[in-house]
Amino acid sequence: MLRKLPLYAKILIGMLIGLAFGFLVVFLGIQQFATDYIKPFGTIFLNLLKLIAMPLIFASLVSGVGGLSNVSSLSKLGIKTISLYIVTTMIAVSIGLLLVSVIRPGSYVSEAKRVELLEKYSFDLAKRQQAAEGFTHQSPLQFLVDIVPENVVSAASSNTSMLQVIFFALLFGVALILVPSSKVAVVKDFINGLNEVILKIVELVMLTAPYGVFALMTTLFVDFVGTDVGASAELFTSLGVYAATIIIGLLLMAGIIYPTILRVFTGIAYKQFYRAIFPAQLVAFSTSSSAATLPVTMEQVEKELHVPNGISSFVLPVGVTINMDGTSLYQAVATVFIAEVFGIELTFVQLLTILITATLASIGSAGVPGAGIVMLIIVLNSVGLPVEGLALILAIDRPLDMLRTTVNVTGDAMIASIVAKSEGKLGAN
Numbered sequence: 500m501l502r503k504l505p506l507y508a509k510i511l512i513g514m515l516i517g518l519a520f521g522f523l524v525v526f527l528g529i530q531q532f533a534t535d536y537i538k539p540f541g542t543i544f545l546n547l548l549k550l551i552a553m554p555l556i557f558a559s560l561v562s563g564v565g566g567l568s569n570v571s572s573l574s575k576l577g578i579k580t581i582s583l584y585i586v587t588t589m590i591a592v593s594i595g596l597l598l599v600s601v602i603r604p605g606s607y608v609s610e611a612k613r614v615e616l617l618e619k620y621s622f623d624l625a626k627r628q629q630a631a632e633g634f635t636h637q638s639p640l641q642f643l644v645d646i647v648p649e650n651v652v653s654a655a656s657s658n659t660s661m662l663q664v665i666f667f668a669l670l671f672g673v674a675l676i677l678v679p680s681s682k683v684a685v686v687k688d689f690i691n692g693l694n695e696v697i698l699k700i701v702e703l704v705m706l707t708a709p710y711g712v713f714a715l716m717t718t719l720f721v722d723f724v725g726t727d728v729g730a731s732a733e734l735f736t737s738l739g740v741y742a743a744t745i746i747i748g749l750l751l752m753a754g755i756i757y758p759t760i761l762r763v764f765t766g767i768a769y770k771q772f773y774r775a776i777f778p779a780q781l782v783a784f785s786t787s788s789s790a791a792t793l794p795v796t797m798e799q800v801e802k803e804l805h806v807p808n809g810i811s812s813f814v815l816p817v818g819v820t821i822n823m824d825g826t827s828l829y830q831a832v833a834t835v836f837i838a839e840v841f842g843i844e845l846t847f848v849q850l851l852t853i854l855i856t857a858t859l860a861s862i863g864s865a866g867v868p869g870a871g872i873v874m875l876i877i878v879l880n881s882v883g884l885p886v887e888g889l890a891l892i893l894a895i896d897r898p899l900d901m902l903r904t905t906v907n908v909t910g911d912a913m914i915a916s917i918v919a920k921s922e923g924k925l926g927a928n
């Protein structure tokens with residue numbers, strides 16, 4: 500019976516059982532048992548996510564960028580497409596940062612609970628905060644220097660250097676485009692094969708997610724509540740406001756930003772656009788995979804929005820790899836939320852780092868369920884936040900993943916329409 504359930508249902512069951520077991524642990528006063536025999540499995544799950552983060556970001560980015568073999572003849576189209584994707588992603592991240600700064604979902608956690616959490620993670624947080632303090636003594640442009648690694652092997656050996664690996668992956672992918680195809684065919688085949696293997700590993704790791712979520716939620720609940728079961732209300736309130744913050748941001752992107760941009764640059768009406776792509780949105784919502792939705796997206800964009808196949812077949816596959824507006828907005832909100840729950844004040848430089856890292860990390864985020872969580876680790880590490888905070892949001896990630904994937908696919912269709920209009924080919928097919 501359980502084997503037939505979809506993965507998201509199993510994760511929800513794991514979350515509920517973890518919370519129930521957490522109540523039982525607190526009620527029976529056996530917190531040490533949870534620490535000794537439950538927490539290690541949560542740590543293992545987190546380590547698995549960290550393990551695949553580095554190869555995933557490299558293989559996915561190089562495969563996506565290097566796959567633009569026709570950029571030599573469509574360089575203008577390629578630059579235009581990628582630039583538009585990056586701009587909309589940065590808008591999404593900015594909206595996320597603005598909303599989470601105004602709504603402050605983490606503020607619903609009491610000061611006493613923050614102090615308690617800080618004490619529990621004091622050893623890890625002390626090291627990270629000490630590193631963060633170094634930002635105040637650096638040049639405002641130091642983050643640009645930090646993007647370029649002096650040794651890519653050294654950068655790849657540490658999850659805290661993800662931004663440098665992203666930079667190298669982008670450079671590597673661009674070089675693959677510029678070198679004659681006959682000379683790099685083997686390299687491209689290897690990278691594409693590596694990407695498929697890494698995606699399969701992601702799939703295998705996500706099969707352990709229900710157990711990992713159970714362990715993480717149990718230990719998080721025990722750590723958060725301590726001996727006061729009533730304190731759980733703070734956790735649920737914060738999670739509810741956190742989810743609402745992301746949903747508001749996604750609605751702003753899909754309901755205001757996209758229609759406005761479309762109207763200005765293409766003249767396509769709001770109702771016409773959403774009526775055309777609604778089938779693709781439904782598939783994206785049900786699968787949480789922009790990659791799985793791609794065939795439907797292409798069909799709707801070509802038949803209903805009248806974008807020529809020559810443009811849709813170029814813009815939309817690229818969008819699956821590098822356009823993750825919903826995912827990047829979620830990463831920005833989640834990062835600041837976790838920081839706030841742990842009582843960590845983020846500096847302006849760190850917020851700027853979140854903006855850049857979330858934008859670049861979303862570019863390398865694979866269009867498959869669960870990949871967004873892996874990419875979130877990159878953003879957390881970029882500003883020195885404890886990845887243990889993932890336990891706070893994993894339990895409710897699936898419904899949010901469904902919504903942000905819908906926004907991702909909507910953004911792809913919007914950019915395809917804009918590019919076709921700019922090329923004078925909208926409605927030409």
